[in-house]
Each structure stands twice: as C-alpha cells, then as structure tokens.
Amino acid sequence: MGTLALTLTTMSQAAPYTAEKREISVLETIRLTDSAHHIEVSIAPSVGNIAYDMRVNGHQIFMSPADLAAWKSTPGWAGIPFLAPWANRLDPDSFWANGHEYKLNPAVVNLRRDPNGLAIHGLVLYANDWKVTAVHATNEAAEYTARLEFWRHPGWMSQFPFAHAIDMTYRLSGGVLEVRTDVQNESRDPMPLVIGFHPWYQLPTPRDQWTVHLPVREHYKLSNKLIPTGDTEPVNLPDPTPLSGRHLDDVFGGVNHADEFWVESNGQRISVRFGPQFPIAVVYAPKDRNVVCFEPMTGITNGFNLAHEGKYKGLQSIPPGATWRESFWIRPSGF
Numbered sequence: 386m387g388t389l390a391l392t393l394t395t396m397s398q399a400a401p402y403t404a405e406k407r408e409i410s411v412l413e414t415i416r417l418t419d420s421a422h423h424i425e426v427s428i429a430p431s432v433g434n435i436a437y438d439m440r441v442n443g444h445q446i447f448m449s450p451a452d453l454a455a456w457k458s459t460p461g462w463a464g465i466p467f468l469a470p471w472a473n474r475l476d477p478d479s480f481w482a483n484g485h486e487y488k489l490n491p492a493v494v495n496l497r498r499d500p501n502g503l504a505i506h507g508l509v510l511y512a513n514d515w516k517v518t519a520v521h522a523t524n525e526a527a528e529y530t531a532r533l534e535f536w537r538h539p540g541w542m543s544q545f546p547f548a549h550a551i552d553m554t555y556r557l558s559g560g561v562l563e564v565r566t567d568v569q570n571e572s573r574d575p576m577p578l579v580i581g582f583h584p585w586y587q588l589p590t591p592r593d594q595w596t597v598h599l600p601v602r603e604h605y606k607l608s609n610k611l612i613p614t615g616d617t618e619p620v621n622l623p624d625p626t627p628l629s630g631r632h633l634d635d636v637f638g639g640v641n642h643a644d645e646f647w648v649e650s651n652g653q654r655i656s657v658r659f660g661p662q663f664p665i666a667v668v669y670a671p672k673d674r675n676v677v678c679f680e681p682m683t684g685i686t687n688g689f690n691l692a693h694e695g696k697y698k699g700l701q702s703i704p705p706g707a708t709w710r711e712s713f714w715i716r717p718s719g720f
Contacts, residue, residue, distance in 0.1 A: 402527035402557065404520045410453040415520060415555075417527040422560035424717070432457055434515040434531050434553055437464035439562065441720040446655055448585035448676050460511040465564060465584045467509065467553065470535070470545040472581035473667065473686035474503040476612050481693035482577045487546065494540045501610045506583070508541050509533065518552070526558035536571060547576040549703075565712040570703035577689055578701040578709060581667070581682035584657070590650040592675045596625040598647045601666055602639030605685055613685050615696025625649070628677065633670040636685055638699075640664055645716070646679040653719040657681075662711040664699060681713045 403418045415428040427438040437456070438449045447464045450456035456463065471480065478489040478496075489496060489504055499505045515531040522528070535541055536548035552567040570576040588595060604620050605613040613636055620637065628648075640663065645656040659666065663681035670677040683701050685691065692700035703709045 400522065401524055402522040404522040404527040404529055406517075406520060410457075412453045412457050415517070415529045417522075417529060417555060417557040417562075419527065419557050419560060424557060424560060424562075426555060426557055426562055428529060428555055429457070430515045430517055430531050431513040432460050433466055433509065433511040433513075434533070435464045435466055435511075436555055436562070436564070439464070439715070439717075441717045444589055444653075444720045446586060446588075446717050446720070448587055462583075462585060465582055466506075466511075467566075467580075467582055469507045469509050469551070469580040470541075470547070470549075471504075471507050471579050471689065472680075472682050472684075474499060474505050474610070474612060476503050476610060476687050476690065478504055480577075480689035482547075482689060483574055487544075489544050493543050499611075503610060503612075507580075508544060509535070514538070515553075519554075526556050528554060528556045530554040546572075547574065548572040549576055560716065560718075562715045563712050564715070565710065568703060568709045570705055570707055570709075573705050575702040575704055577692075578703055579682070579684040579688040581663070581665075581680055582713070583667075583669075583678055583680050584715070585676050585678055586648055586655045586657075587676050588648060588650045588653055588655070590653070592672075593629040594650045595628045595648055595677065596650070597628060597668075597670070597677060598625045598645070598649075599637065599666070599668060600641035600644035600646060601637035602641070603637060605636040605638060607636065612687050613691060613697070615691055615694070628670055630672070631670070632672045633668050633677075635668050637666045637668060638664060638685070640666055648677045648679075651719075654717070656716040656718065658714045658716075660711040660713060662701065662709070663713060683711075 417426045423442045428436045496504045519530040533551045548571040554565040556563040603617040606616045647656040659681045665682035667680035691697035
C-alpha cells in the first residue's frame with residue numbers, strides 16, 4: 386500500500402495541471418495548479434465564487450483573507466469579487482431599462498451602501514448559491530466552472546426583474562489565469578448589462594515603489610459622489626504612472642484591448658488584459674493600502690441611468706434568449 390500511495394503521489398506531482406476540490410479551514414475550495422509556472426489559484430464557490438488566493442512561486446499576488454474561517458463567516462474584500470447585476474454605484478435607488486424605471490426596495494434585500502449612501506456593487510457579491518458544474522485538468526489547462534441561477538431568487542428578481550443565469554469559468558494555462566463569464570438572458574426583454582469585477586492585486590515591495598501602465602484614452606469626469614457626469618477628457622497621466630503619493634479612484638474608457646494594464650516593482654509585474662466587451666476600466670489605488678485594482682467593466686458607473694438620460698452611448702444589452710460572453714486574463718511575471 387505504501388508503494389502504491391507513493392506512486393500515485395509522484396504521478397500527481399508530475400501532471401502539468403491539476404484541478405481538485407478541497408476543504409481548507411471549513412471552506413470548500415477549488416484549487417487549480419500550473420506546475421510549470423509554479424502557480425496556484427484557490428476559489429471559494431460558497432463565498433461569491435471568488436478566487437481569493439493566487440500564488441506564484443509562493444508569492445501572494447492577491448489581497449487575500451488572513452483567516453478563512455472568519456472570512457467565510459463575515460466575508461470582506463479579497464481576490465476577484467464579481468459585481469452584478471450592477472457594478473459600482475446607482476444614483477438614485479432606481480435604474481432605467483427599456484424605457485421603464487425600476488425602483489430598488491431596501492426592505493426586501495440588504496443593499497450595500499457607499500459613504501454617500503448610494504447602493505453599490507449589486508446583489509451577489511458574496512452569494513453562497515453558486516453550484517460547481519465542472520472541475521477538470523488536461524495537459525493544456527486546469528479549469529473550473531460554477532453556475533449562479535439568478536432567476537431562482539425572488540428577492541433578487543424583485544430588484545432586477547430580468548431572469549438570467551451566470552456561468553463563471555476560471556482557466557489556468559501557460560502561466561495565465563483566464564476569468565470567463567457567460568450571462569444567459571432567460572427573460573422576454575433585452576437585459577441591460579453593467580457588470581464587472583473588482584480584483585485586488587499586490588506586490589511584495591512597498592507601494593511607493595510601484596508603477597502602473599493604463600492602456601486607456603478617455604477619463605470620465607466624476608461628481609463629488611463618484612458618479613460620471615457623462616463628460617470625458619483625454620487621459621492626463623505619465624506613462625508609466627508612479628503610485629508614490631498618488632490616489633486613484635477613476636473611471637476610464639477607450640481601453641486598448643491589445644495592450645495590458647500592469648503594476649510593476651523591482652522586476653515583478655502583474656499584467657491584466659481585458660476582452661473587448663469590457664470597454665471600461667475602474668482603477669482604484671488608495672494611498673493607505675498596498676493594493677491596486679484594475680477593474681474590467683461592461684459599462685460606466687450608473688450606466689443604466691446615464692444611458693436613459695442620453696449621457697452614455699455604450700450601454701450593452703443581451704437580447705432575449707441570447708448569451709453574452711467575455712474574459713479577462715491575469716499574467717504574473719518576475720516572481
């Protein structure tokens with residue numbers, strides 16, 4: 386028995402990619418590994434399906450929870466949170482779609498609020514309703530998919546009455562993590578789409594030594610509530626941009642999808658490329674934290690309402706019965 390166990394362990398270690406279910410500190414976890422590039426990615430299906438941990442040669446490149454049991458009990462920011470059915474802020478507590486106004490009801494669901502009292506980051510941020518549908522590895526990749534059936538939840542549907550389902554896939558291959566999202570519109574009406582992700586990246590060096598590259602052309606002017614006014618201006622940042630002494634919390638358009646966002650220090654770099662249906666980037670880099678967020682968005686903050694007001698022309702929608710699909714890719718180097 387000892388020899389057989391050793392043989393199986395050796396074979397497992399020799400596999401270029403692995404994908405497995407594990408339980409870590411009472412948290413069900415999916416672990417994807419890329420042995421050639423020494424990358425491990427851990428995802429928590431029951432906590433928003435968040436990829437909460439990504440290590441490269443042992444270096445953690447996500448802001449990650451220190452205590453998984455505590456994080457499961459009281460979730461907070463970590464890894465790659467998903468923002469839907471609206472990303473960022475709504476102003477006021479309502480949104481327009483297909484010529485109709487839909488009002489939010491805080492008596493039915495617990496709406497998250499920003500410091501200005503605006504509803505923020507949607508309804509599914511830490512949802513525990515994701516169902517694992519596939520976990521597998523080949524000689525080409527390690528891959529995992531989970532599904533969230535939004536339409537099954539009356540409370541959510543009462544706030545955003547568009548029946549839909551979401552499939553999210555994490556695929557680790559060739560030293561790159563792809564995050565792919567499929568949204569199936571199962572309602573009878575076009576479904577407006579302003580969703581996104583809020584990844585938290587970090588480097589092992591002090592923040593004041595970091596520089597970033599932002600492949601964007603337009604900067605959206607914001608109100609004092611961080612809501613776009615609809616006006617834009619050319620990006621006026623050095624390239625690369627040093628983060629020392631600089632606070633960023635900005636909405637950008639004109640993303641160059643052939644280029645990559647990156648943060649770099651001391652030869653270590655995290656690069657992120659957006660697919661073409663993520664034309665908007667929110668970039669968040671607070672002065673007091675060693676993190677930077679390159680956030681892929683399908684539309685600008687408050688996009689539903691600004692589109693209705695004629696101040697935003699880029700609102701995406703999914704026809705009845707159709708599926709929207711897009712990805713973004715994370716590539717660490719130098720670790």
